[in-house]
Amino acid sequence: MATDFKSIPIIDIGPLLAKCDDPKMGQDSGVAQVVKQLDQACKEAGFFYVKGHGIPETLLKQVKNLTRKFFELPYEEKLKIKMTADSGYRGYQRIGENITKGVPDMHEAIDCYKELKPGMYGDLGKPMEGCNQWPIKPTNFKMLMEEYVSLCTELSRNIMRGIALALGGSPYEFEGERAGNAFWVMRLIGYPGVHSANGSDIPKEDIGCGAHTDYGLLTLVNQDDDITALQVRNHSGEWISAPPVPGTFVCNIGDMLKIYSNGLYESTLHQVINSSPKYRVCVAYFYETNFDTAVEPLDICIERTTGAKKFERAVYGEHLVKKVQTNFVD
Ligand SMILES: N=C(N)NCCCC[C@H](N)C(=O)O
Numbered sequence: 001m002a003t004d005f006k007s008i009p010i011i012d013i014g015p016l017l018a019k020c021d022d023p024k025m026g027q028d029s030g031v032a033q034v035v036k037q038l039d040q041a042c043k044e045a046g047f048f049y050v051k052g053h054g055i056p057e058t059l060l061k062q063v064k065n066l067t068r069k070f071f072e073l074p075y076e077e078k079l080k081i082k083m084t085a086d087s088g089y090r091g092y093q094r095i096g097e098n099i100t101k102g103v104p105d106m107h108e109a110i111d112c113y114k115e116l117k118p119g120m121y122g123d124l125g126k127p128m129e130g131c132n133q134w135p136i137k138p139t140n141f142k143m144l145m146e147e148y149v150s151l152c153t154e155l156s157r158n159i160m161r162g163i164a165l166a167l168g169g170s171p172y173e174f175e176g177e178r179a180g181n182a183f184w185v186m187r188l189i190g191y192p193g194v195h196s197a198n199g200s201d202i203p204k205e206d207i208g209c210g211a212h213t214d215y216g217l218l219t220l221v222n223q224d225d226d227i228t229a230l231q232v233r234n235h236s237g238e239w240i241s242a243p244p245v246p247g248t249f250v251c252n253i254g255d256m257l258k259i260y261s262n263g264l265y266e267s268t269l270h271q272v273i274n275s276s277p278k279y280r281v282c283v284a285y286f287y288e289t290n291f292d293t294a295v296e297p298l299d300i301c302i303e304r305t306t307g308a309k310k311f312e313r314a315v316y317g318e319h320l321v322k323k324v325q326t327n328f329v330d
């Protein structure tokens with residue numbers, strides 16, 4: 001359960017990664033240290049920064065730079081990869097097109113999802129079937145982003161091994177049937193800076209992304225180095241900033257992990273307000289369960305909490321489709 005945290009901890013996961021392919025990793029003292037920090041951060045905030053994650057900072061910067069370049073293109077150019085229901089909700093959405101709790105968000109984005117082939121998950125998967133729409137220019141866009149996704153997928157699986165230990169399970173709790181064939185989402189997001197409205201010197205501050213929780217297991221946020229805009233809600237309802245820490249990811253827990261942990265870990269509400277005059281870029285990667293996994297509280301977590309199941313089982317793919325279909329109603 002979220003506490004009255006005032007800041008978000010930074011965790012060096014180097015020692016976890018060093019041992020994450022060793023079945024006896026749970027007995028390693030370096031791993032145990034990281035696991036303890038993960039457990040505390042997940043219980044208190046549902047948010048933490050990771051450093052020592054092994055993804056080169058140059059790559060973190062490159063994906064943000066390419067994203068920025070795309071959003072600088074003329075609108076007609078961006079529309080060439082317009083997101084539609086027919087494209088499996090993949091592609092470009094203009095500012096104000098995404099809706100959170102009925103209010104248009106002041107961001108533009110390219111949404112990408114692990115590709116689903118026709119018929120793969122029957123009716124459940126149908127709305128998300130399709131191929132990603134990548135910008136044609138620059139020519140290395142697709143290649144770089146796919147490389148980035150594959151590194152984020154591997155990293156997330158390894159962080160989830162640490163989280164599985166933190167919950168008192170085996171390192172492989174979130175593999176196999178649960179997330180051994182993890183679905184993923186990537187959002188390349190741009191938030192315009194504040195502008196002075198005509199005839200007024202009071203800049204108008206818009207909600208870049210309204211308060212929401214993420215849908216799956218774990219999110220890796222790669223945000224611009226020079227603008228503080230992401231805010232996380234603590235137990236008292238205060239919004240705590242997650243300022244950029246260069247070279248790190250901001251990680252947070254999604255709805256599926258809240259269910260698995262029977263509420264021991266919460267998917268914390270967060271929002272984005274860019275009050276800087278500068279355009280802000282963020283690349284968010286979402287690590288999810290298998291698309292068709294029915295998620296329910298783990299026995300080990302039920303025992304550690306009240307002894308009763310706090311959540312009904314939920315099928316991840318249904319949860320995603322419901323969200324996606326209400327994110328774009330017009
Ligand atoms: N895949 C994720 N988490 N996307 C985050 C978007 C959050 C805003 C969305 N309109 C909503 O209301 O959920």
Ligand SMILES: O=C(O)CCC(=O)C(=O)O
Nearest residue numbers: 187221223230272282284
């Ligand atoms: O822009 C950010 O820092 C976070 C974006 C976010 O929360 C999301 O896309 O789910």
Ligand SMILES: [Fe+2]
Nearest residue numbers: 212213214270
């Ligand atoms: Fe989010």
